[in-house]
Amino acid sequence: MTSTDNLSKYFKDGIYFSCQLCGECCKGFNNGEVYLYHDDIVNLVKYINENMDRDETLTSFCNKYVKIIHTSFYWKKEGASRGRTYSFKTLGFKFEGDDEHCPFISDENLCTVHEGRPFQCRAYPIGWNMLIKSIRNFRKYSRECPGLQKALKNEGHYYSPEEVIDWAQKEYEIEKKFFLEMKENEFDIYKVYPYLPKDL
Secondary structure (H helix, E strand, O other): OOOOOOOHHHHHHEEEOOOOOOHHHEEEOOOOOOEEEEEHHHHHHHHHHOOOOOOOOOOHHHHEEEEEEEEEEEOOOOOOOOEEEEEEEEEEEEOOOOOOOOEEEEEOOOOOHHHHHOOOHHOOOOOHHHHHHHHHHHHHHHEEEHHHHHHHOOOEEEEOOOHHHHHHHHHHHHHHHHHHHHHHOOOHHHHHOOOOOOOO
């Protein structure tokens, strides 16, 4: 769980951040993955069909834009003295090009599905537990993100500690829900996402 105790001391008074439209967080090259969950996929398909004159299904969307990636989650049953870290499969955007960019970023670094974008994109950076719990990670990501560089100088839109914790808690709950679904289905991603193409 995320609490004020889990926030990096650097962010105990909140975080400043405003996107500078550099597009770096929309590129997977050396920057990690963009995770996708069921609600993200449903929202994206709905947005594309309503706003881009397309007729995508969940399956056709996954076939074009989704890949299987590996993740992990630490889980301790209530009352248990010890937990363990589980490794399993999840979904992420299938990046394109030499710079591994998101298929929905324009040449001007604008998101073409902005209103329908996934939670992970909406939550960056204040809802990323890996960033708000570690100033080292925050500084590392700031090397390529001018918005994070400004954040380190307390420049940009201000987010209170309560807002940051709320966003980070939502991220944790999404990940926990997916983990429990996977665990219940013997970590078979095709049971959790029956619309996935079998050769994904």
